[in-house]
Amino acid sequence: xxxxxGSLGNVLKKDMxxxxxxxxxxxxxxxxxLLFSYKPMYGILIAFKDYSPAAGVWGSPWVGRHGxxxxxDFFGSYYFRRILKNTVVLSLSSLVFGFPAPIILALLLNExxxxxxxxxxxxxxxxxxxxxxxxxxxxxKMFVANTGIITQFLGLFGFQPTNLLGKSQYFPAIYVLxxxxxxxxxxxxxxxxxxxGIDQDLYESARIDGAGRWQQTIxxxxxxxxxxxxxxxxxxxxxLMNVGYEKIILLYNEGIYETADVISxxxxxxxxxxxxxxxxxxxxxxxxxxxxxxxxFFNRLxxxxxxxxxx
Amino acid sequence: MKKRNLFDLLNTLFxxxxxxxxxxxxxxxxxxxxxDPARISYYTGILLWPLKPYTTxxxxxxFANPLILSGYRNTLFVxxxxxxxxxxxxxxxxxxxxxxxxxxxxxxxxxxxxxMYFSGGLVPAYLNVRDLGLYNSLWALIVPGxxxxxxxxxxxxxxAGVPESLVDSAMLDxxxxxxILFRIxxxxxxxxxxxxxxxxxxxHWNSWFGASIYLQNSKLFPLQLVVRNFLQEAGSxxxxxxxxxxxxxxxxxxxxxxxxxxxxxxxKYFTKGVMVGAIKG
Numbered sequence: 001x002x003x004x005x006g007s008l009g010n011v012l013k014k015d016m017x018x019x020x021x022x023x024x025x026x027x028x029x030x031x032x033x034l035l036f037s038y039k040p041m042y043g044i045l046i047a048f049k050d051y052s053p054a055a056g057v058w059g060s061p062w063v064g065r066h067g068x069x070x071x072x073d074f075f076g077s078y079y080f081r082r083i084l085k086n087t088v089v090l091s092l093s094s095l096v097f098g099f100p101a102p103i104i105l106a107l108l109l110n111e112x113x114x115x116x117x118x119x120x121x122x123x124x125x126x127x128x129x130x131x132x133x134x135x136x137x138x139x140x141k142m143f144v145a146n147t148g149i150i151t152q153f154l155g156l157f158g159f160q161p162t163n164l165l166g167k168s169q170y171f172p173a174i175y176v177l178x179x180x181x182x183x184x185x186x187x188x189x190x191x192x193x194x195x196x197g198i199d200q201d202l203y204e205s206a207r208i209d210g211a212g213r214w215q216q217t218i219x220x221x222x223x224x225x226x227x228x229x230x231x232x233x234x235x236x237x238x239x240l241m242n243v244g245y246e247k248i249i250l251l252y253n254e255g256i257y258e259t260a261d262v263i264s265x266x267x268x269x270x271x272x273x274x275x276x277x278x279x280x281x282x283x284x285x286x287x288x289x290x291x292x293x294x295x296x297f298f299n300r301l302x303x304x305x306x307x308x309x310x311x
Numbered sequence: 312m313k314k315r316n317l318f319d320l321l322n323t324l325f326x327x328x329x330x331x332x333x334x335x336x337x338x339x340x341x342x343x344x345x346x347d348p349a350r351i352s353y354y355t356g357i358l359l360w361p362l363k364p365y366t367t368x369x370x371x372x373x374f375a376n377p378l379i380l381s382g383y384r385n386t387l388f389v390x391x392x393x394x395x396x397x398x399x400x401x402x403x404x405x406x407x408x409x410x411x412x413x414x415x416x417x418x419x420x421x422x423x424x425x426x427m428y429f430s431g432g433l434v435p436a437y438l439n440v441r442d443l444g445l446y447n448s449l450w451a452l453i454v455p456g457x458x459x460x461x462x463x464x465x466x467x468x469x470x471a472g473v474p475e476s477l478v479d480s481a482m483l484d485x486x487x488x489x490x491i492l493f494r495i496x497x498x499x500x501x502x503x504x505x506x507x508x509x510x511x512x513x514x515h516w517n518s519w520f521g522a523s524i525y526l527q528n529s530k531l532f533p534l535q536l537v538v539r540n541f542l543q544e545a546g547s548x549x550x551x552x553x554x555x556x557x558x559x560x561x562x563x564x565x566x567x568x569x570x571x572x573x574x575x576x577x578x579k580y581f582t583k584g585v586m587v588g589a590i591k592g
Contacts, residue, residue, distance in 0.1 A: 015414040021488040026407035040431025040439045121326045132517035134535045138542035152355040271434035284432035
């Protein structure tokens with residue numbers, strides 16, 4: 001007991017002696033995280049400041065009386081409701097329509113008897129995952145312009161051809177459908193491998209019991225991949241309020257902000273294009289805090305339900 | 312039995328439909344890029360073949376553009392140097408997280424994992440890069456993202472799968488930590504490292520946003536940003552515009568072709584990659 005501080009020193013010394021190489025190896029990693037993850041977190045203080053780059057984060061004066069002026073401005077503004085609503089709408093509709101798509105694709109691929117055909121289809125379905133967003137969005141814009149192939153196809157059903165990205169009511173559909181198109185194949189990989197892990201004897205006994213193909217799907221296949229489905233669902237829910245800016249920036253235009261502008265694109269415009277540092281950091285912080293709470297919640301839930309977590 | 316055959320038929324048709332919607336957009340763009348510009352801008356159907364008279368004029372224009380060539384060069388630099396650094400840094404981090412003994416292991420692990428839950432956000436990250444003097448430098452596209460935390464966790468999982476007995480016996484033979492990482496663990500994790508190369512490499516090839524906020528000098532622009540700036544320009548219905556439309560098609564082809572060419576060679580690693588990512592860290 002008397003030698004407590006001495007023994008702590010000894011423990012440290014022993015640790016360093018034994019692992020100095022390992023610490024030296026991890027040093028650049030630690031420096032990276034400090035410089036590029038934790039230093040920006042310190043930059044969050046800007047949200048409470050009237051920031052000027054010359055004065056720096058610390059030197060800039062607090063904004064308003066309590067430093068909360070940026071938040072007061074944001075919550076009181078017309079845009080608060082709009083970008084919150086758009087974020088929720090785009091995220092939820094991506095989830096509702098997008099989440100089942102890879103599961104259905106995997107189930108149907110699983111029914112394909114010809115192995116070669118199955119593999120080829122699968123490989124082709126991943127392709128959009130590897131194409132740049134710039135190109136994908138460029139193609140979307142061409143295809144939904146008034147002479148674009150998608151617009152013209154809709155015209156066959158009596159739809160008046162117009163530039164679909166010029167009308168705010170179509171943006172959510174374009175966003176969600178193109179997400180499904182680009183992500184469906186890649187996301188199905190996980191379910192396919194879960195499917196291949198199902199014990200074939202279960203199918204055998206189901207057949208002996210007289211179960212048809214559809215009944216086998218309901219009673220054997222779906223229960224067999226339900227754990228994977230739950231895990232993926234919880235992970236998706238964890239990023240519910242996290243709608244990325246890259247794709248939207250590439251697709252939207254001023255005319256459709258009404259449905260296309262989300263929190264992250266708003267932050268991008270106000271912060272990086274207009275230079276309203278404090279205000280945009282405040283909006284970004286609002287989003288980060290919500291994300292943090294949501295992801296923590298669903299991570300807990302997932303650990304409880306499926307014994308799986310992000311960490 | 313009849314019902315079964317009908318299902319198989321419909322299912323096959325559905326798969327053909329999937330193949331069609333995945334491939335046709337790219338096919339359409341390639342065909343359009345060789346078509347007659349005057350006709351293509353008014354053409355509204357499915358393109359099975361370029362519209363006559365065929366032309367390669369759009370490609371001449373694209374390759375005569377100095378920004379395309381410098382774009383390729385910049386992208387290649389970021390791709391090669393960036394992926395190399397990504398790989399080394401991610402390996403160093405992943406290796407440390409597999410060690411059991413170090414006192415600060417838990418603290419460092421927490422420090423890394425926490426960043427998956429919370430970040431400073433876009434604007435502080437941007438100001439940080441400026442403060443560090445990386446603005447208007449290609450290093451701004453490499454250094455701030457040199458470790459992807461998800462990738463680090465994936466790699467850690469793979470490293471942890473290397474039999475402990477191998478590591479222990481190397482330790483007894485007096486191997487140092489760098490030797491254990493680079494001589495024993497890394498060679499046994501080749502497949503996952505290949506997946507890392509694909510993930511980071513594709514990421515570099517496709518990225519444009521960082522360049523759009525960190526670079527001012529257009530000679531430094533990577534390919535995707537050059538393409539983006541061209542595609543961004545809205546077309547009107549003049550002759551010049553239909554020409555510009557052609558160039559857009561050709562640009563898409565030129566910037567996507569390399570991915571399509573190497574795609575078949577890499578695809579065997581894809582499934583493995585997702586699987587590795589799915590396993591709990």
